[in-house]
Amino acid sequence: MVWLCMSSENLSESDAKRFETLAVTHGEEPDLSNGVGDVTSPIHLASTFAVEGIDMNTALEDLDPDADEFLYTRLSNPTRHAVEKRVAALEGGEHAMAFASGTSAIVAAVMAAVEPGDHVVAFDDLYGGTNTMLKELFRDKLNVAVDFVDATDPETVRSAMRPETSLVWMETPTNPLLKLCDIEAMADIAHEGGALLGVDNTFMGPYFQRPLELGADVVVHSTTKYINGHSDSLGGVAVVSDDDYAQEIGFLQQVGMGNVMAPFDAYMVLRGLKTLPLRMRQHETNAAEVAAYLESHDAVAAVHYPGLESHPQHELADEQMDGHGGVLSFEIDGDLEDVERFVAALEEFTLAVSLGGVESLIEHPASMTHSPLPAEERAELGITDALLRVSVGVEHPKDLLSDLERGFEAVEKGRANAADAESGASEASDESDASEASASMD
Numbered sequence: 001m002v003w004l005c006m007s008s009e010n011l012s013e014s015d016a017k018r019f020e021t022l023a024v025t026h027g028e029e030p031d032l033s034n035g036v037g038d039v040t041s042p043i044h045l046a047s048t049f050a051v052e053g054i055d056m057n058t059a060l061e062d063l064d065p066d067a068d069e070f071l072y073t074r075l076s077n078p079t080r081h082a083v084e085k086r087v088a089a090l091e092g093g094e095h096a097m098a099f100a101s102g103t104s105a106i107v108a109a110v111m112a113a114v115e116p117g118d119h120v121v122a123f124d125d126l127y128g129g130t131n132t133m134l135k136e137l138f139r140d141k142l143n144v145a146v147d148f149v150d151a152t153d154p155e156t157v158r159s160a161m162r163p164e165t166s167l168v169w170m171e172t173p174t175n176p177l178l179k180l181c182d183i184e185a186m187a188d189i190a191h192e193g194g195a196l197l198g199v200d201n202t203f204m205g206p207y208f209q210r211p212l213e214l215g216a217d218v219v220v221h222s223t224t225k226y227i228n229g230h231s232d233s234l235g236g237v238a239v240v241s242d243d244d245y246a247q248e249i250g251f252l253q254q255v256g257m258g259n260v261m262a263p264f265d266a267y268m269v270l271r272g273l274k275t276l277p278l279r280m281r282q283h284e285t286n287a288a289e290v291a292a293y294l295e296s297h298d299a300v301a302a303v304h305y306p307g308l309e310s311h312p313q314h315e316l317a318d319e320q321m322d323g324h325g326g327v328l329s330f331e332i333d334g335d336l337e338d339v340e341r342f343v344a345a346l347e348e349f350t351l352a353v354s355l356g357g358v359e360s361l362i363e364h365p366a367s368m369t370h371s372p373l374p375a376e377e378r379a380e381l382g383i384t385d386a387l388l389r390v391s392v393g394v395e396h397p398k399d400l401l402s403d404l405e406r407g408f409e410a411v412e413k414g415r416a417n418a419a420d421a422e423s424g425a426s427e428a429s430d431e432s433d434a435s436e437a438s439a440s441m442d
Contacts, residue, residue, distance in 0.1 A: 019090065019207060020277045027085035028270060043267040044078040075254050079266040084237070086273055087227065090206040091219050093239035095246035097253045098261035098269075102202060102222025103129055105236030107137070108257060109218045110167060112248035113196045116143040118166040121157055121195075123181060124148040125174035125381055128370040130200070134169070151181040152313065154189060161193040171200040172209075173317075176329045176365045176389040177382055178304040180313040183320055187215025196245070202226070202356070207280040208323040212241060218249075223261075223269050225356030226326075229279050233268035235261045279358065279394060283326025286400060287392040293401050294330045299408050301333040301386065327355055329365075329389040336385040337418075338411045339364060343388070345410030348395060348403035355391030360400055362390050 017026070030037025049070040063069040065081040073080075080098050088096035099105040110133075114120060122134055131148070138144040149160045151170060161168075168190040172181045183199060190197040198218045199211035205226040211219045221227055223235035240246045253260055261269070284307070291305040303310070306317035307324030317324060332338050343351050349362040353369055363369060366378055366385050373383075392400065 017089075022086065022089045023207075023276045024274045026089045027082040041079055041082045041267065041270055044073075044263050047073050049073075073263065074258055074260055077260075077263050077266070079263045079270070080261050083223075083261065083266045083269050083273075086270065087206070087221070087223075087237050088239055090273075090276075091201075091239040092206075092210050092212050093219065094241040094243070095250070096237055096239045097246070097249050098223070098266060099236040099238070099253060100259045100261055100265075101234050102220065102224060102236035103133070104257065104259040105220045105222070105238045106130055106200065107133060108249050108252040108259070109198050109220050109238045110134070110138060110169065111252055111256075112245060113167040113198070113218075114138065114142075114144050115166070117164060119145040119147070119162045119164045120167045120169055121160045121165055122146060122148050122169040123151040123171055123174060123179075125150075125177050125179050126169075126171050127175040127200070128365075128372045130169075130171070132372045151186065152179050154182055154185040157181075157186060158189050161189065161195070163193075165190075165193050165195045167196050167198060169198045169200075171203070172211075173203050173306055173325065173327070175203065175327075176304075176369065176387065178203075178306055178311070178327065178329060180306060180316050180320075182316060183211050183214040183216060187217075190217075191215070203327050204321060204323075204325050205276065205280060205356075207277055208284075208325055209321045212239065214320060217242060217245060223265075224354060226280065226283075227276065227356075228269045228272040229276065229356060229358060230268070230272055231354065231357035231359065233265045233272070235265045235269055237261075280323065280326070282394040283392060284323045286394065286397045287326040287328055287390075288324065289397040290390065290392050290400055290404070291328050293404065294328075297408065299333050299411060301331040303330045304328060326392045327389065328392065329387055331384060331386045332388065332411070334386060334411060334415075338414070339386055339388065341410045341414040342407040345407045346403055347406065348399055349390065349407075355389075357391070358394045360391065360393035360395060362388055365389055 028041035030039060060075060063071055065076045070076055083098045084096040134146045139146045147160045149156045151157050168186055170181050170186055172183060173179060187197045196217040199216040201209055201211055201219045202222045202225050219239045221237050223237055224233060238249050288307050291303055291308055294300045295303045295308060305311060305328035306314060332342060343362060349360045352361045353363050355361060365383050365387055370378055370383055
């Protein structure tokens with residue numbers, strides 16, 4: 001079987017499957033051995049599986065999930081295995097391992113690539129949790145040196161490489177400023193230095209971007225986000241093609257850490273994946289409209305979205321991505337009080353962390369997702385108190401624009417009230433001073 005993970009109508013292989021078809025059916029084909037089969041994969045909640053008898057010649061690593069050989073759910077589970085097969089196919093990889101969270105997928109992918117004394121080069125604009133993980137776990141506790149660099153410039157990454165560099169870790173687009181790195185260039189730099197390239201593809205998902213095709217060695221996702229798409233499941237996945245690297249990650253998943261995706265979450269991810277292409281197209285359509293609206297608004301100081309021609313890496317986005325995604329960030333032309341007024345007035349955008357669900361969310365990076373970073377570090381990265389990150393959902397875009405306008409109106413009203421209050425206080429102070437002066441003259 002040839003997996004062609006694209007939505008294009010042009011196929012060179014007669015037996016290739018397009019992305020949309022893989023997203024709906026791959027990994028859960030009905031088993032008709034008993035005459036009937038499940039159209040959707042059942043939730044296999046069993047923690048352990050019965051075996052026919054004792055076999056001294058079979059090791060745990062010899063069990064083949066594709067042949068329905070299961071022993072214990074931490075090692076493998078039919079529902080989780082279906083997720084792993086499908087996501088691997090969508091990303092164009094040979095192996096996928098599903099985890100309890102996106103963070104656990106990242107820590108396993110990094111742990112499998114480094115040893116004490118090694119060195120990691122990472123994008124400086126990473127999700128706050130990943131940044132903290134690399135510093136406090138790998139650098140401070142496991143003796144792995146970490147350099148954070150501006151990976152928008154490949155030469156900066158190249159200059160940061162050392163003989164002991166074993167991993168280059170990227171997000172593209174980044175969280176929350178939507179910066180990009182050239183994945184092909186990153187792969188060349190990493191491989192020239194004998195290192196692996198890891199890419200967190202959570203913001204784009206495999207529908208819009210497939211880093212393995214561009215040279216990456218491992219791709220990770222928080223399946224909590226677009227892959228599940230309904231804000232009701234926690235999980236992560238790592239996808240690789242190299243057998244040895246897959247074995248290392250698989251050991252950490254099953255034994256070394258045991259942080260596997262639960263069967264119920266796997267079922268939810270399988271359900272969510274069926275509509276991934278449809279959802280991603282609508283997310284992008286809505287995000288493009290929201291970004292254009294924000295860019296033209298007088299109360300907005302900056303908009304960060306790869307789909308805008310004003311984005312400094314718009315051409316790179318068009319080159320390595322099939323779309324621009326549903327996440328953007330923008331800065332209100334004001335202060336923290338203005339931001340507080342803005343989010344308090346919103347009705348369609350829910351103030352909450354996370355992203356990628358069908359509903360629109362808005363969050364304040366400085367006080368939420370990136371609060372673990374010191375204020376001075378946030379300032380260096382450009383994460384100001386006026387920055388807001390938006391995950392644009394699939395609602396009607398006009399309703400979303402009306403909601404944003406409601407927020408801006410609240411900012412203007414709040415400023416006017418504050419000005420009136422200040423003016424009133426000033427007048428009262430002047431009257432008091434005049435009264436005191438009159439009394440003194442009397």
